[in-house]
Structure formats: structure tokens, C-alpha cells
Amino acid sequence: MSRLSIEKPWQRWLIRFGVFVAMAILCVPGLWVVLTAFRPNIEVLARPAVWIPQNPTLDNFARLFGLSSAQQGLPVAQYFVNSLVISITSTLVAVVIGMAGGYAFARYRFKGKATLFLAFMLSRTVPGVALSLPLFIIWARLGIIDTSFGLIVVYMAINIPFTIWLTDGFFRQIPVDLSEAAQIDGCTPWQAFWRIEFPLARSGLASAAIFAFLTSWNEYALASQLTRTTASKTMPVGLMDFTAQFTVDWTGMSAMAVLIIIPALVLTFIVQKHLIAGLTFGGVK
Amino acid sequence: MAQVRLEKVSKSYGKLETVHGIDLEIAHNEFVVLVGPSGCGKSTTLRMIAGLEEITGGTISIGDRVVNDLPPRARNISMVFQSYALYPHMTVRDNLGFGLKIANMPETEIKTRVDEAAEILGLGPYMDRLPANLSGGQRQRVAMGRAIVRNPDVFLFDEPLSNLDAKLRGQMRVEIKKLHQRVQTTVIYVTHDQVEAMTLADRIVIMRDGNIEQIGTPSEVFEHPVNVFVAGFIGSPPMNLLDASVTGDKAVLDDGVEVPLPAGCNVREGQQIVLGFRPESFAPKGHSLHGDAGALTLRRVVAIAEPLGTETILYVSLGGMDVQGKMLNPRVVHPGEELDFTLDLTRLHVFDKAFGRSVRA
Numbered sequence: 001m002s003r004l005s006i007e008k009p010w011q012r013w014l015i016r017f018g019v020f021v022a023m024a025i026l027c028v029p030g031l032w033v034v035l036t037a038f039r040p041n042i043e044v045l046a047r048p049a050v051w052i053p054q055n056p057t058l059d060n061f062a063r064l065f066g067l068s069s070a071q072q073g074l075p076v077a078q079y080f081v082n083s084l085v086i087s088i089t090s091t092l093v094a095v096v097i098g099m100a101g102g103y104a105f106a107r108y109r110f111k112g113k114a115t116l117f118l119a120f121m122l123s124r125t126v127p128g129v130a131l132s133l134p135l136f137i138i139w140a141r142l143g144i145i146d147t148s149f150g151l152i153v154v155y156m157a158i159n160i161p162f163t164i165w166l167t168d169g170f171f172r173q174i175p176v177d178l179s180e181a182a183q184i185d186g187c188t189p190w191q192a193f194w195r196i197e198f199p200l201a202r203s204g205l206a207s208a209a210i211f212a213f214l215t216s217w218n219e220y221a222l223a224s225q226l227t228r229t230t231a232s233k234t235m236p237v238g239l240m241d242f243t244a245q246f247t248v249d250w251t252g253m254s255a256m257a258v259l260i261i262i263p264a265l266v267l268t269f270i271v272q273k274h275l276i277a278g279l280t281f282g283g284v285k
Numbered sequence: 286m287a288q289v290r291l292e293k294v295s296k297s298y299g300k301l302e303t304v305h306g307i308d309l310e311i312a313h314n315e316f317v318v319l320v321g322p323s324g325c326g327k328s329t330t331l332r333m334i335a336g337l338e339e340i341t342g343g344t345i346s347i348g349d350r351v352v353n354d355l356p357p358r359a360r361n362i363s364m365v366f367q368s369y370a371l372y373p374h375m376t377v378r379d380n381l382g383f384g385l386k387i388a389n390m391p392e393t394e395i396k397t398r399v400d401e402a403a404e405i406l407g408l409g410p411y412m413d414r415l416p417a418n419l420s421g422g423q424r425q426r427v428a429m430g431r432a433i434v435r436n437p438d439v440f441l442f443d444e445p446l447s448n449l450d451a452k453l454r455g456q457m458r459v460e461i462k463k464l465h466q467r468v469q470t471t472v473i474y475v476t477h478d479q480v481e482a483m484t485l486a487d488r489i490v491i492m493r494d495g496n497i498e499q500i501g502t503p504s505e506v507f508e509h510p511v512n513v514f515v516a517g518f519i520g521s522p523p524m525n526l527l528d529a530s531v532t533g534d535k536a537v538l539d540d541g542v543e544v545p546l547p548a549g550c551n552v553r554e555g556q557q558i559v560l561g562f563r564p565e566s567f568a569p570k571g572h573s574l575h576g577d578a579g580a581l582t583l584r585r586v587v588a589i590a591e592p593l594g595t596e597t598i599l600y601v602s603l604g605g606m607d608v609q610g611k612m613l614n615p616r617v618v619h620p621g622e623e624l625d626f627t628l629d630l631t632r633l634h635v636f637d638k639a640f641g642r643s644v645r646a
Contacts, residue, residue: 175368175370177366177368177370178370178372178373180335180337180357180364180366180370181364181366181370181372181431182372182383182387183336183337183356183357183358184335184336184337184357184358184362184363184364185358185363185383185384185387185431185435186358186384186387186388186435187358187387188356188358191387195383195387196372199374200373200374
């Protein structure tokens with residue numbers, strides 16, 4: 001450890017500078033989007049570019065929700081609701097099924113277990129877009145094109161293998177002894193699960209949930225194929241509404257991008273403490 | 286009253302049978318230790334009694350009830366695991382009270398009983414800590430406390446001391462013994478350590494390959510092992526076991542040394558036998574446990590001497606093998622020194638070679 005610690009101040013500053021440069025390069029585009037969301041259109045088009053908004057405004061956001069005097073006919077509120085409904089539903093289902101599946105893989109032996117697990121993992125290697133055409137045709141025949149349900153099913157299919165894989169790992173870390181001890185202490189297997197194993201796997205489930213939510217919330221490629229109208233369009237798809245035939249409404253698009261980022265950011269912060277695993281250490285040995 | 290009875294209990298995993306129809310009867314308040322090398326089926330047997338493992342055949346009863354198909358929670362047992370299996374997200378207090386809470390006992394009574402258990406085990410100062418913040422010995426105590434608060438019919442211990450260092454192991458062994466004297470419950474204790482078995486047990490059950498080899502009090506299995514396996518397993522240092530053949534009323538070792546057999550041995554002329562004697566029965570003249578009367582004197586060169594303070598273990602060659610002798614009240618012995626050793630003939634063990642069974646009357 002001591003060998004790796006950096007003793008000299010100038011070395012420390014060099015590293016800090018390097019990190020700053022790298023982070024700046026990484027963050028500038030994102031920062032630019034956020035700044036653009038708060039500036040009037042005239043600043044966007046200015047040459048040379050105006051870095052810090054001179055006349056910061058919330059007008060772009062107001063416009064999105066139709067609160068501004070300059071009316072804009074975009075149903076962003078509806079997109080937001082669609083995104084929430086689709087992401088939350090698909091996440092809940094994926095976590096519940098993933099938890100059950102992960103527990104089964106971690107605790108039980110059954111025929112074809114290894115093959116099934118491999119199949120789940122292989123399904124993750126197929127890029128979703130590659131399936132968009134067959135999906136489109138099948139969904140169209142089933143009549144679930146442009147419905148929230150259609151998209152929820154797709155996101156569940158994407159997320160369930162991943163949540164199974166993740167929760168399997170977490171349940172494996174919890175010694176079987178704990179459940180057995182609880183059953184000797186008077187629990188049914190069901191009670192032992194909910195009172196002992198579930199609380200210990202909570203951090204794993206939280207990370208599974210956040211990954212699933214972000215996947216659904218951010219997904220664009222499939223949603224752009226399978227949604228058509230306000231009935232099911234999600235926020236990322238809605239972003240494209242800002243491009244017209246000859247113009248692009250950069251401020252509106254940026255404002256909406258900020259709206260997409262915020263829930264993801266907030267959720268990550270809330271769940272952050274659960275992401276720190278290690279609660280199970282100490283109970284055994 | 287909770288006696289435990291196993292009748293023809295067997296366990297198979299697929300085609301592989303690991304416990305072969307064992308019979309065992311354990312009396313109320315008895316402390317029984319199942320001991321044997323790893324893979325002998327002792328832990329499986331314990332887990333079948335606990336209900337954590339289904340039984341393939343036979344009957345297990347606790348008290349007057351057949352418990353074959355009862356889940357663990359309905360058997361009124363408690364178990365201390367090798368890993369302790371404390372609930373990591375609960376404080377010591379919650380760990381101790383968990384079983385009572387599940388049983389819907391009123392809070393005030395839970396508190397009384399948890400405090401009582403904590404008192405017995407000296408856990409008072411640690412009640413609000415999480416298991417992660419306890420030492421090995423403290424965790425061990427919490428695991429025992431969790432077992433006693435429920436006031437079970439039977440205590441099951443699955444190698445509870447094997448994660449502790451040698452010194453702590455000795456202390457906890459004494460505590461377990463005290464605990465048993467205090468709470469007076471039937472105890473079934475699994476270990477691979479024959480010292481634990483000898484010191485704790487009312488009766489020892491020695492297992493090998495899914496069979497019971499011998500059941501008896503510590504002194505019975507020590508003094509009268511029924512076969513070569515038990516003879517070699519119980520006792521430290523282990524019993525010396527030498528191949529020999531019967532000639533008249535003597536056993537002839539591989540190096541030609543003749544040892545008179547005790548009267549009443551069920552052997553025939555020329556039979557291949559295994560002659561056993563404990564290191565305590567083989568010592569330099571004047572240093573043996575039971576005196577030199579009725580002993581065979583053999584002059585031998587000491588190959589290695591291991592001084593242990595109150596005794597010295599001596600290695601000499603006999604019957605083509607290295608045998609160990611135990612010298613009590615020792616003097617300094619140097620390797621290469623030639624001494625008169627006495628072999629206590631009254632404490633010889635004789636086994637037939639083919640089946641390993643004791644043939645001594």
C-alpha cells in the first residue's frame with residue numbers, strides 16, 4: 001500500500017491536473033446540454049459561442065409543458081408519464097421475477113440449470129436492434145404496436161436475464177446456514193426468506209432495480225420502432241420531436257434532455273447507499 | 286422428556302448411499318458425541334435429526350413423536366452451526382430473541398429470557414452490537430445463546446468449535462460442558478476431534494463410512510475398542526497397531542519378537558492378527574503408568590524423543606514399525622540410547638487381521 005501512495009506534492013498536483021483534464025473532456029458535452037437548456041435560442045445560435053448563459057431562463061422548460069406564452073404543441077408531460085409507467089412497471093416485474101429466478105439458481109439444483117443459465121446470458125449478447133424488425137412485425141400482428149404494454153414486454157425481456165444473473169450472485173454470497181438456522185428457530189422457508197435472506201440481498205436487489213430502470217428509461221432504438229404516438233412514446237423518442245424538416249429546436253431538446261437525466265440521477269442517489277454491499281460479512285465465521 | 290431414537294436411518298443422494306441404516310438411542314439429558322473422520326456421515330446424521338436433510342429410510346423420533354416428515358421448526362430442537370450462522374443484519378439481542386419473536390412471544394417475556402441467556406453466557410456488554418463486531422469466541426456464545434433461549438428438547442451442535450483457535454477451543458469446551466450441566470437437555474454433538482469427544486461425551490458414537498463402529502462411554506471406547514478403526518481413532522498419541530501371527534499362546538511380530546497373548550483370546554494357530562497397545566502401556570522400566578508387574582521387557586534403541594514436560598514420547602522400532610511409548614516422570618533421553626522397555630501385557634488389544642474385529646475376551 002505504502003509503495004503506491006504518492007509522496008511528493010508536485011506528483012499529486014500532476015495527477016489532479018490529469019484527472020481534471022480527463023473529466024473536463026468527458027463532462028463538457030453534458031454540461032453544454034445542461035447550459036443550453038437554460039439559455040435563450042439567440043445565445044445558441046451566437047457566433048462565437050457564448051459559454052455562460054448571459055440571460056439564464058426557465059422558459060425552455062415552461063415551453064415544454066405548454067406554460068409559456070410561446071405555445072409549443074409537444075406532449076412532453078405525456079411522454080414523461082409514459083416513460084415512468086413503462087420503466088417502473090418493467091423494472092418491478094423484472095426485479096420480482098429476477099429475484100425468484102436468481103434465488104432458484106443460487107439455491108436449488110434442477111435439470112438443465114447450467115444450460116438455462118447459459119441461455120440467459122447468451123440472450124444478453126444479442127443486440128436488441130438486430131431484433132427490431134421481427135419484433136415490429138410480431139408486435140404489429142399481435143396488435144401491441146404503440147402500446148405501453150408492448151414496450152414493457154420488450155424491456156422485461158431485456159432486463160430479466162440481467163437481474164437473475166445479478167441476484168443469483170448476491171444470494172450465493174448469503175450462506176445457506178442462515179436460512180437453515182432461521183428454520184430451526186421456527187421459521188417456515190418462506191419466512192426465513194423474507195426475514196433473513198431478503199434483507200441481506202436488499203443491496204443486490206436495489207442495484208438490479210436501478211440497472212433495470214435505467215435500461216428502460218434510456219432505451220431509444222427499440223422504442224423508436226415500436227412507439228408511434230403519444231399513447232406510448234417515451235422521453236428519448238420524444239426528443240426527436242424537436243427536429244423539424246428544416247430546423248432543430250436545440251434549447252427545447254436540451255431542456256428535455258435535462259428532464260430525462262434528472263430522475264435517473266435522483267434515483268441513483270437514493271439507492272446509492274444500498275449499492276454498497278458487504279452487509280453479510282461477519283455473520284458467518 | 287426428550288429421548289431421541291434412530292431406527293434403520295439411511296440417507297442416499299441418488300444412487301449413492303452415505304448413511305447405511307444406523308440405529309441409535311439417546312436418553313433424556315444425555316450428552317452424545319458423534320465422532321469420525323470427514324465423510325463418515327456424522328454431519329448428515331445430525332442434519333437428518335434436525336430436519337434439514339430428508340431421510341431416505343428408517344425412523345427418527347424425538348420424545349414420543351416420529352419426526353420423519355416434520356419440518357425443522359416443528360421438532361423443538363435448536364442447533365449451533367460450525368459457521369455460527371448469526372443473522373448479520375441483527376444485533377446480538379435480536380439474534381437471541383429471533384426464535385421467540387417468530388413464536389409470537391410477548392415482548393416482555395422475550396426480554397426476560399434473552400437477558401437470562403445473556404447472563405449465563407456473559408453477553409451483557411455486547412447486546413447492541415452486530416455480529417460483525419464480535420470476536421470468534423463471542424460469536425460462538427451468541428450462537429449458543431440463540432440455542433438456549435428457546436428452551437428446546439434437543440440441542441444439536443455441528444462442529445461448533447472448529448473455527449476457534451486452540452486456546453479458545455479449550456475454554457469453550459469447558460463452557461459447553463458447564464452449559465449442559467446447567468440447562469439439562471439432551472445434546473447431540475458432532476465433531477471430528479476425538480479429544481472433544483472424550484472430554485464432553487456421556488457416550489461416544491464412532492462413525493465411519495456411514496456406519497456406526499462403536500457406541501460407548503469414553504472409557505469403554507478407550508479401554509475396549511471393538512475394532513482396529515476405533516482403536517486407532519480414539520486416543521492421542523494413537524494406539525500402536527502391529528501385524529503378528531499366532532504361534533501357540535504367543536503372537537510373533539514381523540521382526541520375530543514373541544509377545545505372550547492374554548488368556549481367553551479367540552484365535553487359532555497361524556492366524557494373522559493385529560496386536561494393539563497404547564503408548565501408555567509401553568515405557569522404559571520404572572516409568573510406566575501401571576507399574577512393571579506382568580510386563581514383557583524388551584531392550585530397544587530410542588530413535589526419537591519428544592519431551593512434553595510431564596511426559597516424553599519415545600519412538601522405537603518394534604515389529605518392523607515405529608512404535609510410540611509414553612514415558613511418565615521423564616528423565617532426559619537422547620536418541621540412540623538403549624533402554625529396557627516394558628510392555629504391559631494385561632492391556633494388550635488383539636484384533637483379527639481379516640475383519641479388524643477384537644478377538645479378546
